[in-house]
Every structure is written in C-alpha cells, then in structure tokens.
Amino acid sequence: MTLAAINPADLLWSETLPGGAHTSFRMRRGNRLRLTDSEGGANLSALFINNDERSERYNMADTLKAQHTFHLTEGFVCYSDMGRVLCSLTADTLGWHDTVCGVSDAAQVSAKYGTASYQSHRNAMYRNGRDSLLIELEKWGLGKRDLVGNVNFFSKIAADADGNLQFQVGHSAPGSQVELRFEMNTLVLLSSCPHPLDPNPHYQPKPVLLEAYRGASPDQHDKCRNFRPENGRGFSNTERYFL
C-alpha cells in the first residue's frame, strides 16, 4: 500500500537521509512531512521541539497516556509536555511505530557491531543514535538536557504480559510510509541509525526519504482531532497558542 502521490505544486522539498545519518530542520505549522522507508527495515529516531519556545518538547509519557497507547499509528498525535499537539500522524501504511526504546549509544554500537572509525572507514563509520541526536541538538544551541525520549519510526517492539520486549524483525516492508502534519512550528531532529534492540549483528542502517509539502489544515472533522476526546482538547490548547 502506498500513500497518494504528492502534488508537485505542493512539494516544498525532498531529500533522502542516508542510513546512519542525521539531520534537523524546521517544519512550519500546517505543513506536512512524509517519511518513506524505501528499502525496508529502516529506523528513524525523531525528536520534536516547539521552535517558538524550545523548553517545550515532545513528551513520551503524555503522548502515551493521553491516548491510552503504547505505539503510534494513523490517528494518534505527538504531544508536547505543555498539552499541545506538535504533530499528527495523518496517514500510515505500517500500523506501528515505537515510542519507548530510545536510541543506541557509542558503547552499545561498538559492543554489538565492532569498531569502524572515520580513520578506517571514512563516511561508512559506525554512528549511534544518541551522539547523532546530540550533534543536531547542539546545532540549535541545545544539548544533553534536551535529549528526551524519542519516537522510532518504522520499528515495532511489542511487550508480553510480563513486560518483556521483543523487536519485530521485518516489520517495515520496502515502501512503508507515514505522514506527519505539523500543528506547531516544530524543530525536527532525526537520526537513521539502527534501532537499539535490532538483533541484526551487522551494522546496516537504511535510508529514509523525506518529503516536505503543503496540505490541507485540520478542520472540525479531522480524523486525528476526533480520534479520541483527549485529542479534541489537545487541538483546542494548540489553537489557543496561535491566537
């Protein structure tokens, strides 16, 4: 299944984030970002920060408990810690994105995959999610204190009744897509390093296609706003912020 093609007149920019790379950019309120896992098996770690007030950021706990969920898919939104909606998942071909497992760090990557430094491997060096997001945060004058729980798009980690976590291999097939509609002016920070619980013993991060484009604003019948009553109040809080 693929999402409808983006009208070329609406496309703002398009770029492939190579596997294991990192980037950050602003998304204006009202604009959309489509993420495509072109090869399958990608992991995209994401942080979202209110660009108008950077102490306000994506909050994992508020997102999960407001929507009574452990995962994200179409209909759910990403809440900030101030009761506002940073972005909505307006479309999703995959059905599950991870919210709790965080990112890999340097020690974990070298223990799992071995050493591949710049000296020996140049731009094929092994990178880790924590350092990658930290670098992007520092570009905006932010840092470790802003490195909070992230979303891992395209990854699924399920829990059994005892809370044991299981990474689902092969969850994201080639061509999986998710669309985010930004309800606030948001700083988006991304890393495409492998998921920390991915059992693949080889470092093989996958690329993600990023496409930013214009789309319709949410109206009163919007699916995400009406997904549950909590989201209606979240949208109301967000609208007030922009009055």
Add this chain to the structure above:
Amino acid sequence: MPIVESTLDPSNAIYDYTLPAGEPWLHTIKHGQTFRILDLEGNQAVDTLFYSAADHEERYSASDTIRHQGNLYLSAGSKLMSGEGNVLLTIVADTCGRHDTLGGACAAESNTVRYALDKKHMHSCRDSFLLAIGHADCGLAKRDIASNINFFMNVPVTADGQLTFADGISAPGKYVEMRAEMDVIALISNCPQLNNPCNAYNPTPVRLLIWD
C-alpha cells in the same frame, strides 16, 4: 515480579521522613547508601527522578533502563540507568512486585488534555517538581525534567499496543529499596492526581528512609 524482602531495620536508618501527599522532596543520596520508599497506606504513586550529583546532565533515562533490561517494568534487580550508560541505583528489595516506567508525571497541561480543560487548576506532580527546583537553586530547570519512574504504579501494556490504567498492585506497608551506585540527587513528587486510580483516588503520605 520477584518479591524480595529487605534485611534492613528502620531503627538503624540515618534518615527517616514521612512525605505528605502532594509534596516534593529533593535530597542527595550518597554512593553506597540504601534508600527505601515505603507505601504507607497502599497504592500511592511516587514520581521519581534521579540525577548524578556530580553532573546533573547525567540523569535517569527511562529508555536506556528499559532497553538495558529488555523489560518495561522495574522490580528487584532492576538497574536504574543514566543516559551515559552508568548505573545510578540498583533495586535491591521490593515487596510490591513491579513499578511503572511509562506513565510519567501529571501536569496541569496534560490534565486539560486527559480529563477536561477546567481540570487545569488541580495540583500536579509537574508543579511539585518545578516548585522544588525553583526554590533549590541547584541548577535544575524544566529542561532537566525527563521521563520519571512511578513507584507503586501499575500501567500494563497489551500485546496489541494499548496502555491500560489498572488498579495498583501495591498495599499498605509495601516498599521498594535501592542502593545508590554513585552520589545521586533524588527528586520526588508524592503524586496528588485525583482523576485516575494511580493513587486509588486518595493520595497518601509515603515514608522515606536512608541507611548507610
């Protein structure tokens, strides 16, 4: 859900304080000391954050802790990990069974989303955290408030990816006890939430003890 009793005697504790419902607590626990939170009346959620006393940018990380143990719940044996890959504290005794890592702290802002816009002015953990750090002048700020532990809280996750709010499994007299593996700062909010069963709709005091 291993139940492990402590061998420590409260009469030997060097610190023994009863924290009322709705109040914060900010305290240093030294490397090697043992810290106990005792649920006096049962099913009281204790929202807890830890920081390295030497560098508060190193702090308890929910995702690192979960990933390290491959499990969502904290119980006896769990290592409370920092974002730098170090162990802040180890849970050495627990008579409750399991503790939550996902539910976070209540706040005026999230209360408006979860319940109603007019619930904004109910007391919340976020207010307690900010009050404590606002007064302490210890260098902590809102940026340093990350995902906290909820001791004694029960938030089961289903196989199909839902989060459920179940009645707590704690009871009067249950406790969780942890050993500090480095000097840490503990920041607690004794949760005042009345809108869901995390405190069994009756926020109550908890007893905090420290042994050398």
